[in-house]
Amino acid sequence: MSTEIIVALIGLGGSAIGSILGIIASSKLTLYRIKQLEEKVDKHNSVIERVYHLETQDAVINEEIKVVNHRLTDLENK
Structure with missing residues (x-):
């Protein structure tokens, strides 16, 4: 495999891990x-x-x- 493909796969893996961690952090904050x-x-x-x-x-x-x-008024009137 060429080095460009290996670098691309490493970049893809890093991006995927970063995205997943970001989603998890956002989910925790929302909860x-x-x-x-x-x-x-x-x-x-x-x-x-x-x-x-x-x-x-x-x-x-x-x-x-x-x-x-009302009772007081009645008593006063008597």
Whole structure:
């Protein structure tokens, strides 16, 4: 085999290895970023659930305050 063919095959092998390593590194980075985004989404969903729970409690407390105020008004009128 001539030296040009051997050099071409070595270059091809190097390029293939470089491409494969680049794809693997890119894949790892993408998976890491997706994992980070999933964690942020989980935190966000947790906050949304807590806010919903607090709003529900607030509505109940407001209704109880209305009832107490109505009872006080009734007692004051007697």
